[in-house]
Amino acid sequence: QDFNHYTPMKSSGKVPEDLRKTSYQKYVEDIKKLEYGGSNFEWEAKKKFLLQSRFYNDLILHSGRILFNDPMTNYINKVAAVLLKDEPELQNKVRFYTLKSTVANAYSMDNGIILITTGLLAQLENESQLAYIIGHEITHFVKKHAINQFLEDKKMEKGKDSYNDFSYNEKIIASLSYSKEDEFEADKESVTKYIANSKYSVKALESVFDVLQFSYLPFDDVTFDTTFFNTKYWSMPSDYWIAETKKVAVKEDDEDDLTSTHPNIKRRRLMMDDYVKKISEDNRQTYLVSESEFHKIQKIARYELSQLYLLDLNYGSAIYNSFLLLRENPESHYLKSTIAYALYGISKYKNGKNITTVVRAPGKIEGKSQALFHMLRKIKGEELNLLTINYVWKLYAQYPNDPLLQKISKDIVKEMVFKYKTSLDDFSTTAPKAETAVKDTAKTETGNKKYDKIRKDKKKVKETTTYMLVEVLDNNQLKLAFDESFDDFKSKKYNDNNEEEFTAEQIKAKKKKDKYLASHGYSLGIDTIIALDPFFSEWNLIRKESERLIGGENKKIKFTSQMKENAAHVNLSLQLLDSKSVTEDDVDLINDMGTIRDWINESLDREDVEMINCNYNELKEVCARYNTHYVYFNGMRTIKYRDNDYLWYVAYTLCCFPILTPYYVYKAIAPAYLTQYYGILFDVDANKTLKTR
Numbered sequence: 001q002d003f004n005h006y007t008p009m010k011s012s013g014k015v016p017e018d019l020r021k022t023s024y025q026k027y028v029e030d031i032k033k034l035e036y037g038g039s040n041f042e043w044e045a046k047k048k049f050l051l052q053s054r055f056y057n058d059l060i061l062h063s064g065r066i067l068f069n070d071p072m073t074n075y076i077n078k079v080a081a082v083l084l085k086d087e088p089e090l091q092n093k094v095r096f097y098t099l100k101s102t103v104a105n106a107y108s109m110d111n112g113i114i115l116i117t118t119g120l121l122a123q124l125e126n127e128s129q130l131a132y133i134i135g136h137e138i139t140h141f142v143k144k145h146a147i148n149q150f151l152e153d154k155k156m157e158k159g160k161d162s163y164n165d166f167s168y169n170e171k172i173i174a175s176l177s178y179s180k181e182d183e184f185e186a187d188k189e190s191v192t193k194y195i196a197n198s199k200y201s202v203k204a205l206e207s208v209f210d211v212l213q214f215s216y217l218p219f220d221d222v223t224f225d226t227t228f229f230n231t232k233y234w235s236m237p238s239d240y241w242i243a244e245t246k247k248v249a250v251k252e253d254d255e256d257d258l259t260s261t262h263p264n265i266k267r268r269r270l271m272m273d274d275y276v277k278k279i280s281e282d283n284r285q286t287y288l289v290s291e292s293e294f295h296k297i298q299k300i301a302r303y304e305l306s307q308l309y310l311l312d313l314n315y316g317s318a319i320y321n322s323f324l325l326l327r328e329n330p331e332s333h334y335l336k337s338t339i340a341y342a343l344y345g346i347s348k349y350k351n352g353k354n355i356t357t358v359v360r361a362p363g364k365i366e367g368k369s370q371a372l373f374h375m376l377r378k379i380k381g382e383e384l385n386l387l388t389i390n391y392v393w394k395l396y397a398q399y400p401n402d403p404l405l406q407k408i409s410k411d412i413v414k415e416m417v418f419k420y421k422t423s424l425d426d427f428s429t430t431a432p433k434a435e436t437a438v439k440d441t442a443k444t445e446t447g448n449k450k451y452d453k454i455r456k457d458k459k460k461v462k463e464t465t466t467y468m469l470v471e472v473l474d475n476n477q478l479k480l481a482f483d484e485s486f487d488d489f490k491s492k493k494y495n496d497n498n499e500e501e502f503t504a505e506q507i508k509a510k511k512k513k514d515k516y517l518a519s520h521g522y523s524l525g526i527d528t529i530i531a532l533d534p535f536f537s538e539w540n541l542i543r544k545e546s547e548r549l550i551g552g553e554n555k556k557i558k559f560t561s562q563m564k565e566n567a568a569h570v571n572l573s574l575q576l577l578d579s580k581s582v583t584e585d586d587v588d589l590i591n592d593m594g595t596i597r598d599w600i601n602e603s604l605d606r607e608d609v610e611m612i613n614c615n616y617n618e619l620k621e622v623c624a625r626y627n628t629h630y631v632y633f634n635g636m637r638t639i640k641y642r643d644n645d646y647l648w649y650v651a652y653t654l655c656c657f658p659i660l661t662p663y664y665v666y667k668a669i670a671p672a673y674l675t676q677y678y679g680i681l682f683d684v685d686a687n688k689t690l691k692t693r
Contacts, residue, residue: 100118309321310614397475424483
């Protein structure tokens with residue numbers, strides 16, 4: 001992997017069965033393997049668990065964030081193979097995947113699927129710690145902790161066995177206590193069985209709980225360079241930075257865990273120490289697979305975090321994470337582009353919606369990254385816009401063939417013009433006199449009158465922003481972008497002030513056209529679209545859960561088939577990316593669905609903030625493969641229920657209007673339906689939503 005020209009990880013090779021089979025197929029196969037034992041209540045509870053887990057786990061598997069046959073997952077499999085070298089049968093049962101997530105965690109499913117997040121791989125210090133995590137998750141699977149926990153919860157819910165006299169709160173505490181016992185068992189087995197029977201170092205495990213306790217922090221704690229965003233002729237005001245950041249709260253790790261699913265860190269440390277003392281460190285090693293490979297996948301995971309933070313709209317963290325990585329790879333196109341996009345996003349939100357959406361409150365942040373978040377909150381919108389223009393256009397000049405930089409470089413100029421009503425005349429194209437260059441604008445203003453202070457602040461911003469673009473204003477493309485944006489601004493202003501008045505005939509013609517379109521539909525003149533795997537949800541409140549889930553999946557398959565028929569009927573080339581028809585050779589389809597799903601989720605999460613999406617380059621490549629730049633996302637939600645309000649009418653009509661009673665009896669018995677259909681058509685090149693229904 002070339003980290004100076006890094007590209008986000010994709011899956012490769014054959015698509016595993018876990019991503020090819022339907023949820024119902026998995027459920028049927030696992031029911032056949034289910035061992036009958038205990039009461040009929042337990043048997044039904046186990047079947048219900050399998051039903052829910054197969055359907056809900058597939059939501060994660062088809063989220064677009066699962067990786068297989070990539071460097072991180074391949075390395076995880078190598079470490080697992082060391083732990084399971086004497087258990088080939090178990091090794092064949094467990095399947096590992098990397099989950100692209102900023103959260104540091106690992107998950108074990110009851111069918112042997114184990115997920116390790118990029119957030120955790122970015123935080124772990126060595127291979128032995130990873131081996132411990134893997135052993136912990138394998139134990140959850142082997143000991144059937146998930147299904148056993150489900151059974152206990154169902155017993156508590158129904159007051160079975162010893163839970164008969166328990167109060168509601170006592171049941172909650174008992175469930176959490178049962179969960180904590182599972183965690184203790186997983187800790188113990190991981191150390192005393194998997195680590196002990198391998199040659200992994202137990203000494204290297206001493207700090208693993210530090211990693212778990214402080215994984216909410218960035219992977220390193222380094223002072224942010226306060227000159228990082230300075231230009232040749234402008235310096236960030238010193239009062240935008242805080243002199244002293246909040247120290248990491250080294251809390252006592254013995255906090256009350258009564259209402260937690262996991263035991264507190266102190267209890268886990270003490271038990272770990274007890275296990276480790278009984279195992280000799282002789283002839284043990286921290287790395288049994290490869291130290292260099294560990295550090296490589298750790299670095300890959302940290303690079304992945306930069307884009308994941310962008311996709312999650314966590315722009316402040318994206319900047320800090322990329323800043324940390326730039327220390328080792330200062331010429332990384334990927335990292336600098338991440339920072340450029342994050343600045344662009346923060347500028348958009350600072351000018352429009354609440355910036356708290358994309359930059360967390362500095363007061364809640366521990367460690368040295370707090371200074372960056374404080375600055376991003378305090379910097380004025382106009383200064384931030386100009387800082388972004390300077391940073392983005394410098395980078396675009398360096399990488400002129402980057403489509404994303406081309407898009408955001410023009411959009412941020414338009415944002416500046418429309419929001420602050422600026423033109424090229426507002427900025428100097430020549431360097432300031434020596435005594436005014438790179439001045440600190442944080443000097444205290446004198447004066448007591450409120451409006452005098454406001455006017456002085458505005459004048460100060462104007463004086464300091466005049467020279468912010470000197471380094472890039474020799475770029476003719478930038479000048480053109482300013483001119484075009486200013487012309488658009490003047491045109492919009494004129495149109496807003498001179499709204500057209502329609503005649504009676506024009507109004508009548510418009511109504512006639514609207515009526516025609518309402519009955520015949522709209523034609524956009526598009527002949528090819530990409531359609532993402534549609535969303536389908538059925539909540540049948542009359543039928544059992546099994547019928548709801550299984551019926552919903554079957555109807556989704558029919559719904560998808562109907563889409564194909566409808567497209568053929570209107571001669572539309574529909575490139576349908578369907579997760580229910582994936583074959584083992586469809587790895588490109590899996591990757592394409594992940595890219596589109598990330599793009600759509602980012603668009604929906606931003607709501608009404610108009611921006612270019614951060615994975616525009618990846619989606620542009622997907623669109624090129626399908627020879628279109630239109631992406632369609634649709635779905636349906638249906639609810640089937642009985643309207644009990646009609647029971648009152650039945651009683652009323654029996655007394656007063658018996659002739660109407662049969663009608664209301666029918667309405668009370670017959671199911672009622674609520675159906676919502678939605679479809680969104682995106683023009684990727686124009687960054688527009690063409691149609692929403």
